[in-house]
Amino acid sequence: MIILASGSPRRRELLTLLGLPFEVISSDADESTPPGLTPAEIVRSLALRKAEAVLPSAGERAAVIVGSDTIVVLGNQVLGKPADKQDSRDMLQLLQGRTHQVYTGVACIGLPEGKTVVEHRVTSVTMRAMSMDEISAYIATGEPADKAGSYAIQGLGATLVERIEGCYFNVVGLPLSLLGEMLSGFGISVLGRQRSY
Numbered sequence: 001m002i003i004l005a006s007g008s009p010r011r012r013e014l015l016t017l018l019g020l021p022f023e024v025i026s027s028d029a030d031e032s033t034p035p036g037l038t039p040a041e042i043v044r045s046l047a048l049r050k051a052e053a054v055l056p057s058a059g060e061r062a063a064v065i066v067g068s069d070t071i072v073v074l075g076n077q078v079l080g081k082p083a084d085k086q087d088s089r090d091m092l093q094l095l096q097g098r099t100h101q102v103y104t105g106v107a108c109i110g111l112p113e114g115k116t117v118v119e120h121r122v123t124s125v126t127m128r129a130m131s132m133d134e135i136s137a138y139i140a141t142g143e144p145a146d147k148a149g150s151y152a153i154q155g156l157g158a159t160l161v162e163r164i165e166g167c168y169f170n171v172v173g174l175p176l177s178l179l180g181e182m183l184s185g186f187g188i189s190v191l192g193r194q195r196s197y
């Protein structure tokens with residue numbers, strides 16, 4: 001059994017694609033990080049924190065807990081989810097016409113023994129140039145509200161993205177090829193459907 005430690009509907013949909021049974025336990029882990037961490041360290045530590053936050057609810061059963069965190073990085077600026085519409089405007093102004101990196105960290109904790117594996121992936125995303133009016137119109141759709149970097153590549157935001165390099169699913173919040181590899185290290189085979197959990 002897999003336990004997805006996430007409140008994100010996107011992650012739920014992505015995990016469904018693997019065709020494995022799973023349960024969702026929403027984690028309300030603190031998402032603040034100390035200053036000075038690299039983007040990789042940020043997403044790895046938050047993914048692990050989210051997975052660890054559901055440990056008390058997971059009980060004694062054999063299961064793999066999966067936690068994940070996604071951020072958008074442009075140069076030395078780290079963009080998480082926007083605080084409000086102005087924040088979204090600032091983020092999209094920064095991202096339009098440029099290439100940024102999307103980092104997603106994934107943490108797996110195997111129960112009951114507690115084996116822990118943490119990995120991350122990076123995808124480069126090039127966004128087309130946008131006018132202020134286009135940015136305002138996109139924000140008015142409501143789509144940017146709960147997304148890192150204020151866009152959703154899987155939604156209307158697809159029309160803003162010119163090119164990506166790397167895993168598409170990493171941008172949406174759960175890199176499925178990485179997760180498949182990690183799960184096989186816990187005896188869960190996505191393709192062969194052999195499960196020891």
Ligand SMILES: Cc1cn([C@H]2C[C@H](O)[C@@H](COP(=O)(O)OP(=O)(O)OP(=O)(O)O)O2)c(=O)[nH]c1=O
Binds near residue numbers: 005102148154
């Ligand atoms: C860049 C990008 C991000 N996102 C989303 C994925 C994540 O849900 C969100 C980043 O925020 P996260 O803090 O990674 O995740 P979350 O708070 O939504 O969910 P939880 O912590 O409970 O797992 O941004 C998209 O859906 N599409 C995109 O194109």
